[in-house]
Amino acid sequence: MAASTGRQTAMPTSEHGTCLAMSDILSRIGDKWSVMIVAQLGQGTMRFSELRRQTDGISQRMLTLTLRNLERDGLVTRTVYPEVPPRVEYALTPLGKTLLGPIYALWDWVSEHQDDIAEARMAYDAGQQEEAPPRKIA
Amino acid sequence: MAASTGRQTAMPTSEHGTCLAMSDILSRIGDKWSVMIVAQLGQGTMRFSELRRQTDGISQRMLTLTLRNLERDGLVTRTVYPEVPPRVEYALTPLGKTLLGPIYALWDWVSEHQDDIAEARMAYDAGQQEEAPPRKIA
C-alpha cells in the first residue's frame, strides 16, 4: 500500500520511467471526463444511462470511450447482464478505488483555491490590457 | 490535508461550482506539460533554457505557452532581468507550492500502480484479440 498518511513520499525527479508513466497516466486521467467518471463511480456501482445522466454534458460516444479506457487500465469493471433490455453496470476495481485518494486531494485543492485562481486570472488579464493595446481600448 | 486510502474530506458531488472548476483546472494541469513544469519548479527557481533542457521533449513554443498559463493562474512568477543577454527566471508562487501536495500524491500513485495498469492493459488487449478477429489471426 501506499506510503500515505502524511507528507509527500516521492519526487525523485530522476525516476525517468515514472516520469514517462506520469505523462501517460496524466493524459488519461487528465482527459475531459475520466476523473469525473471515476468520481461518480466512487459513490458506487452505476449503469450506463445513470452515469450519462449524472455526468452533465457528456456525449454517448465519450462516455463509452472513457469507460472503455478506464476498463482497459483496470480501473473499472464492466458487467453485462444478458437481459432483454440490456443492462450494463460499471464499478471501480480495487485499483480504481486507490485512485480516489489522489483525486480527492486534487478536488480539495481545487475547491480550496479556485477563487485564488480566478482572481489571479482577472489580475493578469487586467495587467495585459494595459501593456497590450496598440489597439484602441474604448 | 488528505492523504491515503481512507475516506477523504470533500466530494460532495453536489457542489456544482467546484465541479465546473474541476474540469477547468484539470484541463490546465492535465495538459501535456503543466504538471511537469510545476514539478520542476518545485525544486526551485529556474530560467527558461534550464526548464527547456530539463523538460525532455518540450518545444520552445509549448514551454512558453505553458509558463504563460501557469503565470496567469497565479501559480508561477516570471521575473525578467533587463540585462544584455536577457535572463528570465521562473518560480512557484505560494499558491503554486500548494499544488505540489496533490501533484505528489498523484505522482506517488502513478509510481506505485504503473505496473498494475500496464498489466491490465496487456490483459485487456489480449482478451480483445480473442473476441475481435473475424479477421484471420495467423
Add this chain to the structure above:
DNA sequence: CTGTATCCTGTGAGATACTG
C-alpha cells in the same frame, strides 16, 4: 437500453524561422 459507425470541427502541439 447500450452501444457502434460516420461525419465534422476546434484545438493541442510539433517544426521552423524570425526578432529584441
Add this chain to the structure above:
DNA sequence: CAGTATCTCACAGGATACAG
C-alpha cells in the same frame, strides 16, 4: 537568451444516425 509568428497535422470530442 527568450520569445513571437506561421504553418501544419493529428486527434479529441460533439452531433447524428443506426443496430443488437
